[in-house]
Amino acid sequence: MTPAARLQAAIEILDQVLAGDPAEKALTSWGRRSRFAGSKDRVAVRDHVFDAVRCMRSHAALGGSRTGRGLILGALREAGQDAEEFFTGQGHAPAPLSDAERAFPEPPEGAEALDIPDWLWPEFRGSLGDQAEAAALALRSRAPVHLRVNAARGTPEKAVKALAAEGIAAQPHPAAETALEVTEGARKLRNSKPYQDGLVELQDAASQAVTEQLPLQGGMKVLDYCAGGGGKTLAMAARAGIQCFAHDADPKRMKDLPERAARAGAKVALLPAADLASSAPFDLVLCDVPCSGSGSWRRAPEGKWNLTPGRLAGLQRIQAEILRKAARLTAPEGVLAYATCSMLDGENIEQVRRFTDENPEWELTGQKRWQVQDGTDGFYVAVLTRAKHG
Ligand SMILES: C[S@@+](CC[C@H](N)C(=O)[O-])C[C@H]1O[C@@H](n2cnc3c(N)ncnc32)[C@H](O)[C@@H]1O
Numbered sequence: 503m504t505p506a507a508r509l510q511a512a513i514e515i516l517d518q519v520l521a522g523d524p525a526e527k528a529l530t531s532w533g534r535r536s537r538f539a540g541s542k543d544r545v546a547v548r549d550h551v552f553d554a555v556r557c558m559r560s561h562a563a564l565g566g567s568r569t570g571r572g573l574i575l576g577a578l579r580e581a582g583q584d585a586e587e588f589f590t591g592q593g594h595a596p597a598p599l600s601d602a603e604r605a606f607p608e609p610p611e612g613a614e615a616l617d618i619p620d621w622l623w624p625e626f627r628g629s630l631g632d633q634a635e636a637a638a639l640a641l642r643s644r645a646p647v648h649l650r651v652n653a654a655r656g657t658p659e660k661a662v663k664a665l666a667a668e669g670i671a672a673q674p675h676p677a678a679e680t681a682l683e684v685t686e687g688a689r690k691l692r693n694s695k696p697y698q699d700g701l702v703e704l705q706d707a708a709s710q711a712v713t714e715q716l717p718l719q720g721g722m723k724v725l726d727y728c729a730g731g732g733g734k735t736l737a738m739a740a741r742a743g744i745q746c747f748a749h750d751a752d753p754k755r756m757k758d759l760p761e762r763a764a765r766a767g768a769k770v771a772l773l774p775a776a777d778l779a780s781s782a783p784f785d786l787v788l789c790d791v792p793c794s795g796s797g798s799w800r801r802a803p804e805g806k807w808n809l810t811p812g813r814l815a816g817l818q819r820i821q822a823e824i825l826r827k828a829a830r831l832t833a834p835e836g837v838l839a840y841a842t843c844s845m846l847d848g849e850n851i852e853q854v855r856r857f858t859d860e861n862p863e864w865e866l867t868g869q870k871r872w873q874v875q876d877g878t879d880g881f882y883v884a885v886l887t888r889a890k891h892g
Contacts, residue, residue, distance in 0.1 A: 503543040506588040506595035511536065511543075512550035513570035513596055520568065525555055525804060545689070549644075553577060556803040557642050559617050563610035566603055571596065575603060617642050621811055626796075629847040636875040637845060645800035646877065647684040647691070648675060650705040653740045654767045658682060664696040677878050678714055680737070681707035700765035705733050706798070708878035712841050713737040715870055715883050716786060718744060725749060725773070725784040727828045732759035732770065734790050734841075739768035747781060749773045783833035791821045793842040793849050797872075797880020818848060825857045829864065838864065838886040845873060845880035854884045865889040 503511070511532060518528040529548055533539070539547070554561055554573040557580070562568040565576030574596070578585045589596045589603075609615070613623040616638035627634040649672060651661040658674055661682060665672045670687035682702070684691065696702050713734050718724065720743025726735040729748035736759075739746040748770050750756050756772055763770045773781055794814055795805040825840060832838050840857075842849050850871065858864050868885040872878045 503539060503546075504593060504595065505546075506590065507593060508543055508546045509550060509574050509588050510594055510596045511539070511547045512554065513574050515547065515551050516554055516570035516573050519551070519555065519804075520570065525551055550574065550577070552644070552803060555807075556644075556800065557617050558803075558807055559614050559619075560610045560642075563607060563614055566605070566607050571603070575599070579606075613638075617806070619807065619809070622809065625846055625848060629845055629850075630873070633873060633875060637873055637880070640875040641799045641803075641806070643800065645706075645798075645879065647688040648705060648707045648710075648878070649682040649684060649691075649702040650678075650710045650737060651680045651682060651702055652700055652736075652766050653680060655699065655701040661696055661702050664701060665694065668694040668696070670694060675707040675878075677707035677872065678710035680714075680740075681705075681710050683707070698765075700767060703733070703736065703762070703766065705737070706879040706881075708797075708872035708881040709733055709843070710737055711870075711872060711878070712790075712881055712883045713788075715868065715885065716788065716839050717837055717885065718786065720744070722785040723747070724786045724788070725778075725781075725828075725831060726788050726790070727831070728788075728790045728792065728824065729759065729772075730755045730790070732756060732762055734788060735759065735770055736762060736766050736768055738788070739763065739770050740766065746770045747773050747784070749775070749778060751775070778831060782831040784831055784836060785833055786837045786839065787828045787832045788839045788841065789824050789828045790841045791824050791849075793817055793821065793844040794846060795843055796845050797843040797874055797882075800874065801879070814846075814848070818853060821849060821853050822856060825853070826861075829857075829861065834888060836888075839883060840886065841881065841883040843879055843881050845871070845882070850882040850884070854886070858886070863888050 515528045515532050519525050561573045561576030564579045565572035575585050589599050591597045613620050618626055618638050630637050651658045662672050670690055671685045672682040675681035675683045691697050718741050723745045725747045727749050729735045729750045735748045794809050799806045864886045867887045872881045874880045
């Protein structure tokens with residue numbers, strides 16, 4: 503495919519996304535009907551599509567319309583490229599620009615230029631203060647590829663060497679002891695021996711750092727209450743002597759967890775809701791709650807545009823409910839940990855404050871946040887213990 507044909511493919515896929523299809527689904531159906539596209543074409547088209555979704559507002563403004571053509575035109579203008587070179591109408595290239603498209607619009611400003619929804623900007627700025635612009639700008643670019651080295655299988659040094667032998671360059675990431683950042687060859691990862699053998703897992707460095715903040719000790723009985731695919735379950739289970747349980751309100755989300763645990767050489771027991779109370783108490787309960795995902799909008803940019811004030815309020819109600827339920831499963835001297843991949847105070851410190859105000863027997867004994875402009879996903883973790891009176 504020529505560069506212009508790749509842009510035309512992205513335009514068609516983006517029109518489907520704007521009509522309501524998830525980007526992954528639109529890309530998959532394009533891939534199926536485009537057998538002629540080679541692997542480099544697929545990667546390039548995918549990058550065009552996700553870049554456009556990350557920068558939907560500003561590129562639509564620069565391109566003069568919220569359409570596939572407008573978004574790609576805006577992307578070319580932002581990159582300082584001459585769109586007429588690609589919009590030629592020849593072969594599979596996009597049709598030539600109309601007079602209206604040729605007119606250069608006013609450049610976007612404020613939240614529009616930063617690709618944050620207007621309604622969210624006050625909360626975003628309130629949460630991130632003087633880092634708000636840097637965070638919003640970071641969310642406009644692609645996320646790095648981070649790996650977690652499975653301590654049960656080897657050291658970071660061993661993993662770096664094993665990856666290098668397969669043409670994948672990686673280096674330690676400062677956010678977590680187990681974290682590596684892939685600097686070259688990321689596309690070879692899933693078929694590589696270190697990945698297939700469970701020496702490395704894909705996981706953002708801050709997500710790994712969350713479990714490093716937990717006071718885990720050998721002999722502890724630990725529950726991952728919102729286990730999902732099990733990223734944090736496995737990170738905890740890799741610690742020696744931990745007895746690990748995983749639960750999720752939607753058990754289908756955990757369907758790959760047994761296989762991932764087997765690959766990692768970890769033991770994890772899945773707990774359905776009916777067995778939670780009889781398996782309690784736990785020494786540590788981690789609640790990696792559903793959230794806006796604002797810290798991972800580089801990886802899942804549609805979340806930025808799908809969030810509404812009503813959805814955010816709904817998520818905050820669920821977060822509060824999860825904390826209340828998980829607290830009841832925690833042993834008297836146990837630890838309750840609360841984590842989000844959000845950078846919004848309303849889902850983080852304010853949520854924890856509401857919980858400790860309503861449940862004064864709990865106190866906040868530690869918290870940490872990671873922000874997207876520092877090179878990881880945005881994350882937050884709070885560690886709560888029962889206050890000792892008298
Ligand atoms: C942020 S994801 C978890 C990600 C996972 N911990 C990981 O590291 O890969 C949140 C999970 O919470 C689950 N969830 C939503 N509401 C819940 C509830 N009321 N109780 C337990 N889990 C819930 C969702 O199904 C989802 O899998």
